Amino acid sequence: MKILHILKTLPEESVxxxxxxxxxxxxVDVVSLTDCKDYSTIVHLIENADKVMTW
Incomplete structure (x- = not known):
């Protein structure tokens, strides 16, 4: 399974x-919205993921 984790802030230890x-x-792919501003890349990652989790 391909999982994408999208981080809105720095992750807590539990995350x-x-x-x-x-x-x-x-x-697993991890993308931070504070670092990555290339939204076409983010959309591509979302489209290719089986599961997307946001933190």
């Missing part, structure tokens, strides 16, 4: 742990 757990069994 980091969830992302690390997902990385063990899944293909």
């Amino acid at each position: 980091k742990k969830i992302i690390d757990e997902h990385k063990k069994d899944h293909d």
